Amino acid sequence: MSFVDVKVGKVVPMSGEPYSVLNDDGSANLDRMPNIPREDLLKLYRAMVKTRAYDQRMITLQRQGRLGFYLGSTGEEAATVGSAFALRESDWIFPCYREQGAYIWRGITIQEMTNQCYGNALDGTKGRQMPVHYSFRHKNIVSISSPLATQLPQAVGAAYAAKLKKEDTVVLTYFGEGSTSEGDFHVGLNFAGVWNVATIFFCRNNGWAISTPREIQTASETFAQKAQAYGVEGVLVDGNDIFAVIEVTRRAVEKARNGGGPTMIEAVTYRVGPHSTSDDPSGYRNEEDVKAWEKKDPIERFRRYLSKVGLWNQNFEDKLQEELKLEIMTAIEIAEKAPAPTPETIFEDVFSDIPWHLQEQREELLTHLEGLKSAGSNSGAGGTVAKENH
Ligand SMILES: Cc1ncc(C[n+]2csc(CCOP(=O)(O)OP(=O)(O)O)c2C)c(N)n1
DSSP states (O other): OOOEETTTTEEOOSSSSOBOOBOTTSOBOGGGOOOOOHHHHHHHHHHHHHHHHHHHHHHHHHHTTSSSOOOOOTTOHHHHHHHHHTSOTTSEEEOOSOOHHHHHHHTOOHHHHHHHHHTOTTOTTTTOSOTTOOOBGGGTBOOOOSSTTTHHHHHHHHHHHHHHTTOOOOEEEEEEGGGGGSHHHHHHHHHHHHHTOOEEEEEEEOSEETTEEGGGTOSSSOSGGGGGGGTOEEEEEETTOHHHHHHHHHHHHHHHHTTOOOEEEEEEOOOOSOSSTTOOGGGTSOHHHHHHHHTTOHHHHHHHHHHHTTOOOHHHHHHHHHHHHHHHHHHHHHHHHSOOOOGGGGGSSSOSSOOHHHHHHHHHHHHHHHHHHHTTOOOSOSSOOOOOOO
């Protein structure tokens, strides 16, 4: 069920050693190197570094009490940026909640993401979602749902719709390995197999589902092999290797676009940080394991490659870090100054014509707020409020 790597004539594995191109020292298996325009190499690197810089700054803001909650993706940047790179802009993404790299690659701005985390009046989700539960409809990125794996059947449905409309759109959905224990994982794969739709199931196997280690999540040797039971191709890739992720996702995309059906990709990586800012992993895992994975850091690995081919130097890095710092600080300043969404926005976005009973409630609320204002009380409508912790 695994595809053949035509360049080296080997089968891409569903078990055993994950498919890889880039070595830890930055050298690469040139036989397997995907064709990537030289100018895109630095763009990819930038997107990965930007993702990390954004994550780190948001975590600090939460620690400072300026943000209610955050969920970082440190160590998983090659998996998210590389897979998004392999898609067309018109393809759909049904995310989990740890795919900041995919949004950044797709051109979502730091400002848009920061506004969402603050839930301010500039936030596309109008303060109705938890921080990190983004929705970028203008870029074909569907709203994040907290319940795990619900996005899988949704992604299959979207791909089925594309098939009925005879469009060649590909739908990629992300999830963690813990989500493979949800019923929706099996429902999604089953229907994708039966309908032979253009869905790519991208599993970020980062070793942990909060405090549940991979070892007790499943008795299967790999997650990729679970796809086989549904007649879906499963492949195993080194998720910290940007080139391997690009190559494997590209093949899956090409196959899907040409009517070849779904693929499940298991990207083997590691959740270097805590699950979220509400988690403290020191209570359930060994720091030594984390250190071993930090040595396989996807950004450092890619940087070593770029340095070897003469595309990276310290001067470039210093300038990049300065630029990103400024961009992120500016976005935070704007997000913190923006007011909260006005209360009457809760009546928007469900009905195109607001029904009479909601109109009545809206009027009542506005009159009440007006009354509070003239009585000199705080209506709670102004100022940015950091979202609550979860
Ligand atoms: C249906 C459901 N059950 C439990 C949870 C609580 N929960 C949130 S994240 C998480 C861990 C998920 O792990 P995984 O799918 O491996 O993704 P990762 O966080 O590692 O990226 C759990 C159990 C939930 N959100 N939804």
